[in-house]
Amino acid sequence: MQGHCPDSAQTPALIALSRERHATRRWRKPAEYGFARARRLVPLVLAEIDLAAAAMPLVFAQGADNDLPQPVAVLRLTAETSAYVSDDGRWLAPYIPALLRVYPFSARPAPQDDATGPPRMELLIDEGSGLISDDANDARFFDPYGAPSKALDAVIGFFRHYETSATATRTAMQALTQARTPDGASLFTPLRHGDTVQQGLLALDRAAFDALGDDSFLHLRAAGAIPLAMAHFISRTQLDWLGRAERALAQQPDPPNTAQDSAAGSAKPDIADFLSALAIAQQNDGQVQHAAPITTTKGTT
Template sequence: MATQLLIYGQVEAVNKKRHQDWSIKAENNYDFAKNVNSVPLMAAEFPHAAQDYAIVFAGEGDQVLPVVIMGIKQDQNLYVNDQGQWVAKYVPAFVRRYPFVFASTDEGETLTLCLDESYSGCNKENQGERLFDGDGEQTQYLTKVLSFLQDYQSHYQRTQAFCKKLAELDLFEDMGAKFTLPTGEERTLTGFKVINKENLKALQQEDLSQLFNSDGLELVYLHLHSLRNLNKMLQNAGSEQVNIDEHGSVH
């Protein structure tokens, strides 16, 4: 992914001087994510996400991460309906942590909690959960937010290690998927990677054992199985069945 701030607008560091009187009112509305066709996914989320989404990989070099595909067009999320509701049972943690996010200026050595101030639930009318109490101390709500993001960051690092191992084993290949819309228009979804099953089968026993012992092999098969969900996603778009190019074999 080019940026980790896909769904964020006006991001500011959370501090007691700026946000002393701020509250966050949670809203069951995901319009903030309706214009992204993929978001990062942590490895720990694979078992849940594989039931609803196609899990693929995006990025280059050391920046490859798992993502879930949510639309055919670049600015389309088929998992958010016209009422702003999420239409799948599982909502990725990347989306659930909004409007908060960690930011860093030193490659992750120091993390700063930030808030998207453009979020419609931000207010100074004491609606929802306050960030700081009357004494300027962080509230229990803000403590829980920090805990969630710290946990997310730990999973992010483990996920990076998992993807680095897959790259070392030369298991990635570019994916190409063609869709036919009801109008007859054809679209091609590119820019993602999948696991090459032939390379997976050709792994040395030692590499295969390491992948198995680290639970990486289970994640690989969850990824491969999840690709069937491309057709489930297309049903939301009214498209015909997906056709995967041989050059990006995902049968």
């Protein structure tokens, strides 16, 4: 299950949720997104790639050992904190990645008692989040009989749908990883932003992708990989925007004579004010606060 952020430096200490440890305890949803301010990456699945790619860079985190690369949203490049989170914890982008919406929960595959049975998952919680309490106004984890509460059932349902989409995502990533151009070249290349290689991150080479033969392209389409690749290519423009946002928020000038400066002219918008205005507009129409959960649609969730 893709429930953990590949950026290990930003992964919280997660504890398995259990009746023994949490039978009488309660939890509440975060009132803001300050917990994501220092995160660099957050995993994505196919169900959310279109919305995510319209709001932030979608690239690929290298897997450990022989693990598949994983689609991730880049929340910051060189800044210590993300431009997508305001100083007072407001989320400023038009889309909130699914795993941030379900915080302080995460999940991972659980040991299988029966290899032929359906996959099992273990629910995890960040006990350092400040969201675990004994306050009677907060939601219970379990009812008095030890069964998951209605609130916890909703979280479990979220992760079941999420895992369905994560499985489809792994299928797409396996196809992209195995694909080769007619001369045997891989589609993946180290991600560069300007003159800097972003350590641990990969991009798809557009020229290599376009050089694929018809059979390879059809295989990628059957695996559901084409929408993922297209979302990645389109979202790459967000890297330039994110870099400009980070410089503006740090009150640093843009490098001279960039292609984007040439196209936009010499005027430099106040990106911090723009982000805040965007967030206010989204809050007014409820799109961010009431972001829909992942739901099943035609093979993905």
